[in-house]
Amino acid sequence: MTATKRIVVTETVWADLSQMREPGMTFSELIESMIENEKKRRLVEDIQKIQEQEDLVEIEL
Template sequence: MIATKRLAVTEPVWAELSDLKRPGETFSQLLAEMIEREKKARLVVHLKSIADEGDFVELPP
């Protein structure tokens, strides 16, 4: 059994989410996809900040 939780959102947010949802897609599926995209975006930003610092030590082969 899947546990369900309710999220309170404003009407404008609900409307924006509805516009993003594909036919047949649930809000849960949409939000899961958005979460994955955000995690990847944050990882890219983090890796870029590490690369920009440029303080690396060469490891022997």
């Protein structure tokens, strides 16, 4: 996919993103990695909420 979009960010955000990037990594790759990490974080958070709020029953296999 070769779509090019522009995202407006402040200079501070640009600097922070630049520091997070590994050598040879594109900003697209960095953002993909950040998205994946956020998805995982949300999943863990959702699982923890369910475990706290629900009476779970262990199923033996």
